[in-house]
Amino acid sequence: MNHSHSRPPIPIPARLxxxxxxxxxxxxxxxxxxxxxxxxxPYDVVLIVxxxxxxGINDVARAYxxxxxxxxxxxxxxxxxDVLLQALREHxxxxxxxxGYLRKVEPAIIHMVGNHILNIHPSLLPAxxxxxxxxxxxxxxxxxxxxTETGVTVHLVTDVYDDGxxxxxxxxxxxxxxxxxxxxxxxxxxxxLLYPSAIAAYVREMAEVG
Numbered sequence: 001m002n003h004s005h006s007r008p009p010i011p012i013p014a015r016l017x018x019x020x021x022x023x024x025x026x027x028x029x030x031x032x033x034x035x036x037x038x039x040x041x042p043y044d045v046v047l048i049v050x051x052x053x054x055x056g057i058n059d060v061a062r063a064y065x066x067x068x069x070x071x072x073x074x075x076x077x078x079x080x081x082d083v084l085l086q087a088l089r090e091h092x093x094x095x096x097x098x099x100g101y102l103r104k105v106e107p108a109i110i111h112m113v114g115n116h117i118l119n120i121h122p123s124l125l126p127a128x129x130x131x132x133x134x135x136x137x138x139x140x141x142x143x144x145x146x147x148t149e150t151g152v153t154v155h156l157v158t159d160v161y162d163d164g165x166x167x168x169x170x171x172x173x174x175x176x177x178x179x180x181x182x183x184x185x186x187x188x189x190x191x192x193l194l195y196p197s198a199i200a201a202y203v204r205e206m207a208e209v210g
Contacts, residue, residue, distance in 0.1 A: 007114050007115045007116060007206065008114040009206055009207055010094050010095060010114075010116060010203050010206040010207050011094060011207070012042045012043075012203065012204075012207045013040070013041065013042055013043050013044045014042060014043035014044070014094045014095045014116075014203045014207075015043070015044060015046045015047075015091065015092050015093050015094045015095070016030070016043045016044065016045050016046065016047075016093070016094075016095050016096070016097055016199070017045075017046065017047040017048070017049055017087075017088065017091065017093045017095075017096045017097070018030060018045060018047070018048050018049070018057075018096075018097050018098075018099050019049040019050075019096060019097070019098050019099065019101040019105075020048070020049070020050060020051075020055065020057040020098070020099040020100045020101050021050065021051040021052060021055055021057070021100050021101050021102040021103070022055060022056060022057065022100040022102075022135075023055075023056035023057065023100075024048075024055070024056045024057030024058075024059065024060035024061075024099070024100075025056075025188060025191075025192065026097075026099035026100060026120060026191055026192065026195055027045075027048060027057050027060050027061075027099050028060045029191070029192035029193075029195065029196055030045060030097060030099070030195060030196045030199065031045050031060070031064050031066075033196030033197070033200075034196070041200065042200050042203040042204050042207065043095065043199060043200065043203050045064075045066060046066070046067070046091050046092075046093070047066065047067050047068075047069065047087065047088075047091045047093060048060065048061035048066050048067065048068045048069070049068075049069045049071065049084065049087070049101075050068065050069070050070045050071070051070075051071050051073065051101070051102060051103055052070070052073065053070055053072075055070075057099070057100075058070065067091065069083070069084070069087045071083065071084070071103075077106065081106045081108055081109065084106075084109055085108060085109065085112055088109070088112050088113065089112075093112075093113055094113060094114075094116060095113060095116040095117070095118070095199070095202075095203065096109075096113055096116065096117040096118070096157075097117075097118050097119075097120075097195070097199055098117065098118065098119040098120070098157060099120060099195070100134075100135070101119075102134065104159075104161070105117060105157055105159075107159050110157060110158070110159070115156070116202075116206065117156065117157035118154060118155070118156060118157065118167065118198070118199060118202065119154070119155055119156075119157050119162070119164070120152065120153070120154050120191055120194075120195045121134075121138075121152070121153045121154075121155065121162055122134075122135070122138050122139065122150070122152060122184070122187045122188075122191065123138050123142065123150055123151060123152075123153065124149075124150060124151040124152075124153060124169055124171065125153040125155060125162055125166060125169075126162070128141050128142060128150075129153075129161065129162030129163075130161050130162055131161045133161075133162070135184070136180050136184060138150075139180045139183045139184050139187070140180055142174060142183065143174070143178060143180065143183065147174050148173070148174055149171050149172065149173050149174055150171075150172050150174055150183070150187060151169055151170055151171040151172045151187070151190070152169065152170050152172065152187060152190045152191050152194050152195075153166055153168070153169045154166070154167045154168040154169070154194060154195055154198040154199075155167055167198050167201070167202055168194055168197075168198040168201070170190050170193075170194050172186055172187050172190050173186075
């Protein structure tokens with residue numbers, strides 16, 4: 001599928017910023033994928049953005065020696081956007097990956113990186129998506145509905161929650177005795193495999209259109 005409409009080409013290696021609000025397991029998976037790539041990875045992680053001084057993703061940034069920007073929760077949205085835009089410029093960011101980022105991305109940020117913002121969601125979108133649907137809330141809803149399968153979706157980010165074009169999906173079975181935490185762990189394992197490769201495929205596609 002061609003996603004080049006209204007999006008400029010991405011130079012390789014792309015300069016990736018990972019935005020997160022939680023433990024940072026997807027950020028770690030992305031960084032490890034780049035470092036362990038058997039061929040030259042089409043992107044490099046050059047910035048981590050966090051929404052809390054105590055978020056685990058901060059420790060991931062420190063462990064890998066990556067620049068870290070922490071956006072204080074009390075910071076007004078306008079100021080937060082200005083700080084983010086400045087950081088994206090300083091680090092010459094060409095693509096952003098949201099990894100458990102619990103704030104809405106402002107249009108100015110999306111525009112700044114040429115609409116090259118990806119997100120990972122723990123369901124098979126469009127099912128179980130939208131505002132307020134993240135993390136355990138998604139898995140609880142899946143179990144409550146008696147679904148026999150769920151999954152992982154990588155999609156482009158727009159100004160509407162979980163509404164951008166789908167780039168990749170992978171199905172995950174729901175087992176009869178699953179708890180929320182057990183299902184979450186199984187879905188997370190798939191996220192760690194799918195997200196880094198989906199980012200790579202997108203970057204390669206967007207480089208080719210140029």
